Amino acid sequence: MSEELETRSEQGARQETAQEAGQEAEPESGPDAEIADPPAGPAASPAASSAPAVQLRGAGLAYGPRQLWSGLDLDVRPGEFLAVLGPNGSGKTSMLRVLLGLQELSSGSVAIAGGPARRGSHRVGYVPQQRAVEATLTVRGSDLVGFGLDGHRWGVGLPGLRERRRRVREALQAVDAEELAKKPLGLLSGGEQQRLRVAQALVGDPAVLLCDEPLLSLDLAHQRRVSQLISRQARERGAAVLFVTHEINPVLPEVDRVLYLVGGRFRVGTPDEVMNSATLSELYRTDVEVARVGGKLVVTGTEDADHHVAEKGQR
Amino acid sequence: MNALTTALGQMFDFETTAELLNFGFVQNALLAAAALGLVSGVLAPLVVARKMSFAVHGTAELAFTGAAAAALLGGGIGPGALIGAVVAALLLGLLGQRGHERDSVTGAILSFGLGLGVLLLWLNPERTSNKFSLLIGQIVGVDSLGVNLLAGCSGAVLVVLAFLYRPLLFASVDEGVAEARGVPTRVLTPVFAVLVGVATALGVYTVGALLVLALMVTPGLAAARVTASPVKATVLSVLFAEAAALGGIVLSLSPGAPVSAFVTIISFVLYLVCRGIGAVRLRRAGRIGQPATA
Numbered sequence: 001m002s003e004e005l006e007t008r009s010e011q012g013a014r015q016e017t018a019q020e021a022g023q024e025a026e027p028e029s030g031p032d033a034e035i036a037d038p039p040a041g042p043a044a045s046p047a048a049s050s051a052p053a054v055q056l057r058g059a060g061l062a063y064g065p066r067q068l069w070s071g072l073d074l075d076v077r078p079g080e081f082l083a084v085l086g087p088n089g090s091g092k093t094s095m096l097r098v099l100l101g102l103q104e105l106s107s108g109s110v111a112i113a114g115g116p117a118r119r120g121s122h123r124v125g126y127v128p129q130q131r132a133v134e135a136t137l138t139v140r141g142s143d144l145v146g147f148g149l150d151g152h153r154w155g156v157g158l159p160g161l162r163e164r165r166r167r168v169r170e171a172l173q174a175v176d177a178e179e180l181a182k183k184p185l186g187l188l189s190g191g192e193q194q195r196l197r198v199a200q201a202l203v204g205d206p207a208v209l210l211c212d213e214p215l216l217s218l219d220l221a222h223q224r225r226v227s228q229l230i231s232r233q234a235r236e237r238g239a240a241v242l243f244v245t246h247e248i249n250p251v252l253p254e255v256d257r258v259l260y261l262v263g264g265r266f267r268v269g270t271p272d273e274v275m276n277s278a279t280l281s282e283l284y285r286t287d288v289e290v291a292r293v294g295g296k297l298v299v300t301g302t303e304d305a306d307h308h309v310a311e312k313g314q315r
Numbered sequence: 316m317n318a319l320t321t322a323l324g325q326m327f328d329f330e331t332t333a334e335l336l337n338f339g340f341v342q343n344a345l346l347a348a349a350a351l352g353l354v355s356g357v358l359a360p361l362v363v364a365r366k367m368s369f370a371v372h373g374t375a376e377l378a379f380t381g382a383a384a385a386a387l388l389g390g391g392i393g394p395g396a397l398i399g400a401v402v403a404a405l406l407l408g409l410l411g412q413r414g415h416e417r418d419s420v421t422g423a424i425l426s427f428g429l430g431l432g433v434l435l436l437w438l439n440p441e442r443t444s445n446k447f448s449l450l451i452g453q454i455v456g457v458d459s460l461g462v463n464l465l466a467g468c469s470g471a472v473l474v475v476l477a478f479l480y481r482p483l484l485f486a487s488v489d490e491g492v493a494e495a496r497g498v499p500t501r502v503l504t505p506v507f508a509v510l511v512g513v514a515t516a517l518g519v520y521t522v523g524a525l526l527v528l529a530l531m532v533t534p535g536l537a538a539a540r541v542t543a544s545p546v547k548a549t550v551l552s553v554l555f556a557e558a559a560a561l562g563g564i565v566l567s568l569s570p571g572a573p574v575s576a577f578v579t580i581i582s583f584v585l586y587l588v589c590r591g592i593g594a595v596r597l598r599r600a601g602r603i604g605q606p607a608t609a
Contacts, residue, residue, distance in 0.1 A: 102494065102495065119497045120498070124495075126495040128489065137364050137487070137539070137543075138539050138545050139364075144489075147484075147488065147492075151493065151496060152481075153481060154478050155477065155480070156481060183543070185488070186543075197489075200492070
């Protein structure tokens with residue numbers, strides 16, 4: 001593990017210098033665009049000194065004439081948990097698509113663990129939304145996890161079967177899902193499926209874990225369990241987490257920093273720095289109230305803004 | 316009613332059956348059925364997983380159209396069905412890329428193809444006994460050239476499928492994740508549709524357009540009821556498809572009844588049995604009625 005981290009940091013450093021040389025010009029940033037400060041305070045985890053797992057520099061994304069966001073500078077360190085929040089159409093999922101290599105930035109640069117973001121990279125794990133699976137699907141828990149290892153490879157996959165089994169077993173153990181290995185996927189509960197999808201994303205030992213609303217449609221207990229699992233595993237493995245969600249409360253205890261996107265404007269910082277009335281009012285350009293009630297954040301006043309943004313919304 | 320009793324009696328007239336098995340054309344039919352059973356058995360679990368039953372049906376109707384066109388133009392019925400099915404698969408793949416549209420696009424193309432096929436048959440001045448066989452099958456009409464075509468096409472489909480198998484299964488489970496992991500899902504969908512098209516054409520050539528589903532869907536559905544292991548499901552599905560195809564021919568020999576009737580009956584009975592076993596299995600696992608819902 002430590003060897004791998006070293007390699008990553010070396011690559012990261014090289015990438016950084018290359019980018020500094022190539023990007024002297026200050027990235028164009030809108031009036032509301034704030035450059036992210038280097039993370040500080042409680043967020044600093046053991047891996048704080050190593051190279052960023054995700055690095056965006058002057059990053060912008062536009063579909064035709066419509067700019068989703070621009071001038072985004074962001075470093076996410078190994079082991080860090082970043083929640084990506086914002087209304088529908090603010091470009092949260094598009095950001096994940098950029099990091100997955102499925103979408104090109106329209107400006108700026110992106111690096112994953114020091115390398116380019118490319119499709120099918122083993123450095124990236126992806127946890128999708130839970131969705132119903134047909135009961136007639138002939139796939140078991142262990143098969144689903146195995147896809148994370150070699151599902152993209154051609155052929156039937158007979159060679160390397162033993163090593164594959166070992167790694168799948170380990171990944172299942174990591175998410176307490178050994179008893180699901182032989183169960184048909186279509187007969188598992190949403191929470192069980194999501195634990196398996198986390199194992200699937202982790203089995204390739206990624207540097208970055210990208211989560212796209214993985215708690216959606218889970219009940220509260222499973223929301224807590226799955227988000228704790230993601231957070232704990234990522235920290236243990238030194239993987240950064242980018243967690244897209246429209247609801248921060250279930251993950252609040254795990255969150256180191258927040259990236260909040262609203263209609264092209266954004267703010268990066270600790271939950272306390274971002275999730276307050278002043279900052280959100282500025283982002284939404286309307287009066288937004290944030291209150292803490294029993295350890296939960298209650299945000300009111302964003303509905304109109306939501307609607308407004310959704311109209312301009314994504315394709 | 317009398318005819319049915321006679322047929323049932325003759326079905327178990329093993330002497331006649333054994334005698335008929337010595338004929339070359341019967342052996343050809345069995346070889347053709349074995350090839351078809353193998354290829355459709357392997358494809359069936361994926362067809363079920365990808366919810367392509369209706370697309371298979373549509374492809375079969377267009378294979379029929381192709382065969383009718385070939386018959387009218389004086390070409391071979393087998394190659395005609397093949398061309399029709401591949402064109403259909405490509406059309407369905409291109410027009411119905413988006414999942415929610417696929418059903419209705421299939422319906423539109425299917426009805427048009429069937430109508431066109433009927434017109435082509437009507438235009439054909441030849442006697443019509445051959446024409447009927449395209450719909451309900453006439454496997455005993457397969458000659459050794461046909462057997463070679465069947466074996467060759469089945470082999471090609473199996474080789475390509477072996478290459479595509481893992482990414483295809485991955486994409487059938489979780490298309491978004493598969494895409495993120497680098498699986499070229501947009502290429503896989505039409506390629507798989509063509510594989511299904513080729514297999515369907517072989518089915519049209521032997522068991523007929525109306526009954527292709529009995530071999531391309533039912534065995535996969537039956538297997539999925541009793542196992543969730545991809546390997547076991549494929550093996551079982553092949554066994555079921557072979558039982559239906561070979562068993563159907565053997566049982567139809569003595570009464571001289573249409574093969575398709577027996578193929579579909581065997582296939583469906585196997586499905587019912589598997590459904591029963593599956594229900595018992597679920598109850599034992601104590602999870603009945605708890606599929607993962609959103």
